[in-house]
Amino acid sequence: MAAFFTVVLLAVASPLTAFDIGQSTRCVAIPNQMKVCRDVGYSEMRLPNFLGHSNLEGEVVPRSEDWKPLLQTGCHPQAQAFFCSLIAPVCLDTFIQPCRSLCVAVRDSCAPVLACQGFPWPEALDCDRFPAEDDQCISAHIKISHFAKELSFCREDGPALKTVVDAFCHHDFAVTAKVHHRRLPMGEPEFEVDGRVEFIRQGPLLPYDTQHLLQQWLLINLRCANVLVRPGRSQLFVLTGFVHLDGVLALTHIFPWHKRDANIAVAIRKWKHHRC
Template sequence: MFNLRSLCVIVLLVSSPSKADEEAAAEDDEGPAANPVSDFVTSPEFGTLRSVCKPVPNTMGLCSGIGYGEMRLPNLLGHDSAREAQQQSAAWMPLLGKHCHPDTRRFLCSLFAPVCLPEVTAPVSPCRSLCEAVRDACLPVMSAFGFPWPEMFNCSRFPDGSELCIPGERDQTRAEPTDATKGSVMCEVCSPDSEGEQEIQQNFCKSQFAFRLRIGSWSVVRTDVRVVPQGRSRVLRWAGGPEEQQAAMDQSALWLPHGCSCPALDGQLTGSYIALGHMQNGRMLLRRLLKWSRDEKELKKFIRMLLRQDC
């Protein structure tokens, strides 16, 4: 789950390496797994350091199977052992689960486990365009939990493409998505069941409206998804006036922007949903949509808990 606790772990891991990690780093640098390819790298950030190539650990969940077998150390974040890089990269795994950008993993691994090219004597940085694309897509997710884009990921420090760098998998000119790529990123609105209940609870009082509903159908209108409720929805929260509420209900539609995919709408549209959102340009825009996967008794208990909140 990508939540406040996970992001706190990120900050702590980046800023506070343990003594055990430092000792392990020293042992790793002298271990037999080091590739003979090595050089001394001088940089204003890390000074003069011995650069070596090491296998990407199979236990490094963030980058295992990324498409290359060896990483160069020290990496671009100053970690000088595979163990240290592995431990600190683990804190970023929850961000992958948010599917905020298709190149998130490529960008993070270019920093934590930069590819080792024998003909290049230093880690290859991500292109600035790759950093900016991932930042622009993922920063809203992080900001929702009160965290800024980390300074260690400052895009201005990376090359603009005029020199060797790691590009995004897709064209970084930020063209409009094609039919083949539309819907390939999961909407932030549609959290997995494992974290959806917590996000509904956290955002209930921040939302202009909250409904319990059933869904009759959905369709794509240009780049947006139009969701049509079935029958009468139960209003759990409405922060606007009665006239605005009536006008909104007369529309009989909720909207998901930007054509992203929503697992909650996959398969048969059976059972109950909880929807949170706000009015924008005369439309009811969804901010959270949860398909209830447990029994009716648990749903009623969850709704009672929401209604007890002091909004």
């Protein structure tokens, strides 16, 4: 998984300042193989994009796939909107960049996911590069339909149904678990799996050992756990991952399960009859 995030960081190595809004641009259809941005709500994108890519097949399509592992974590419901607004900007009469507020919202949720893998938020996505919120940028609150054609771009829902079901299919196990974050008298954080671990896909896990293995993961990945759950809180998660030969868990998808995330509940119901 770390290798995937390394690729993501390389994908944004070129500074956003490489793009000059004054240069000549063209509109092209978003190709079917560009799966990351295929369902963003519009069919044409502008080239060069805001990452300075001008070659559709040689740069844009392969670079868009580099973002897939991060987006699949469900780190923020508008992460796809943010990244696609850069790599596949909507083709309108004017240039529409993401607002600084959208960048900050996505960064604050997705940067911890990168930090869990030991990587910083890419400098090329420094939120100060983007315009302050006004009527000419995509904000965390204004959908792109504000600009043209009622395009449903910035979605308020949680991870997509397909994203969750695919995570169940492609990993050894999937469970639901509540993680509690408490602080010890000396100020050190402590995390524990609160209550029973419920299996969605059991795989090689053993019921009597799973809670201990998850507790072990929290201990090893203390920095990661620290940004997932606020002190004094419990948070319900859907967790998927692999089991190493030595029995240690490797979590690859960590979906916070909030009451508003209907897609997770639907995915769990569908899974009982789903064939991968």
